[in-house]
Amino acid sequence: MQNIKGKKALVTGGSRGLGKAIALALAKEGVDVAITGRNSKSLEETVEEIKNLGVNATYSVFNVAEKVEVKMQLERLIESFGAFDILINNAGIAAFGGFLEMEENDWEDIVKTNLFGAYYVSKAVVPAMVELGSGDIINVSSTAGLKGNAVTSAYSASKAGLIGLSESMMFELRKKNIRVTTLTPSTIASEMSKDVLKITDGDPEKVLQPEDFAELIVDILKFDKRAMLASASLWSTNP
Numbered sequence: 001m002q003n004i005k006g007k008k009a010l011v012t013g014g015s016r017g018l019g020k021a022i023a024l025a026l027a028k029e030g031v032d033v034a035i036t037g038r039n040s041k042s043l044e045e046t047v048e049e050i051k052n053l054g055v056n057a058t059y060s061v062f063n064v065a066e067k068v069e070v071k072m073q074l075e076r077l078i079e080s081f082g083a084f085d086i087l088i089n090n091a092g093i094a095a096f097g098g099f100l101e102m103e104e105n106d107w108e109d110i111v112k113t114n115l116f117g118a119y120y121v122s123k124a125v126v127p128a129m130v131e132l133g134s135g136d137i138i139n140v141s142s143t144a145g146l147k148g149n150a151v152t153s154a155y156s157a158s159k160a161g162l163i164g165l166s167e168s169m170m171f172e173l174r175k176k177n178i179r180v181t182t183l184t185p186s187t188i189a190s191e192m193s194k195d196v197l198k199i200t201d202g203d204p205e206k207v208l209q210p211e212d213f214a215e216l217i218v219d220i221l222k223f224d225k226r227a228m229l230a231s232a233s234l235w236s237t238n239p
């Protein structure tokens with residue numbers, strides 16, 4: 001086990017849901033956290049909550065799907081906050097429907113956000129990790145990336161693509177002492193999954209909570225640096 005206190009983390013999509021729970025769990029371990037999203041008000045509120053835990057925290061507003069914006073904002077952020085030891089590629093969107101029905105622009109937005117977004121952010125953040133000679137990257141994919149479904153063509157394509165990107169980064173970067181983990185969680189209670197949970201009629205008490213996922217991430221980051229988790233699926237036990 002290693003202590004992660006004093007490290008610096010970037011959590012994309014950190015304003016709510018899984019990203020917020022991860023940011024708060026890291027802060028409880030003494031990690032300084034920067035969060036990102038597109039809505040400055042919710043980012044500001046979450047940063048206040050993180051700061052109340054006694055660590056440094058800040059936020060940056062950008063759309064992960066916009067290559068130029070990502071590069072510019074992350075250059076600024078790294079200059080002011082410092083190089084990141086930990087990157088959690090968590091920002092994502094979902095929309096469900098048959099591929100024949102879904103508008104092409106909506107389909108493209110999902111892939112651009114969930115796959116290209118993680119690529120753009122990693123391109124901006126990883127060079128400083130390489131210079132440091134260490135780092136941790138966790139890419140948040142989904143069980144939908146492991147298996148397609150009649151109404152998830154865009155989401156499954158984006159998350160399957162992310163698995164391919166993440167595994168390839170893992171093989172490339174482990175030689176530089178950078179650990180890359182691909183996570184494929186099942187449904188977790190959040191804004192994104194609220195409609196899915198209504199349809200499946202699951203017991204809200206028994207469905208995975210963002211805090212369960214955050215706990216897994218903290219545990220992975222605490223592994224001794226000679227050990228890394230390549231991939232894992234987190235499921236509700238009996239939803």
Ligand SMILES: NC(=O)c1ccc[n+]([C@@H]2O[C@H](COP(=O)([O-])OP(=O)(O)OC[C@H]3O[C@@H](n4cnc5c(N)ncnc54)[C@H](OP(=O)(O)O)[C@@H]3O)[C@@H](O)[C@H]2O)c1
Binds near residue numbers: 036188
């Ligand atoms: N909840 C689940 O059941 C579940 C299961 C498996 C995997 N996942 C994955 O887990 C991640 C987090 O999901 P969640 O359930 O926490 O979703 P959520 O509650 O909708 O939160 C998504 C976060 O991502 C940010 N975001 C969305 N699009 C963005 C963009 N284009 N640029 C920058 N930030 C963006 C949002 O902030 P703004 O809207 O302000 O930009 C928000 O902070 C996603 O990648 C999702 O696919 C979720």
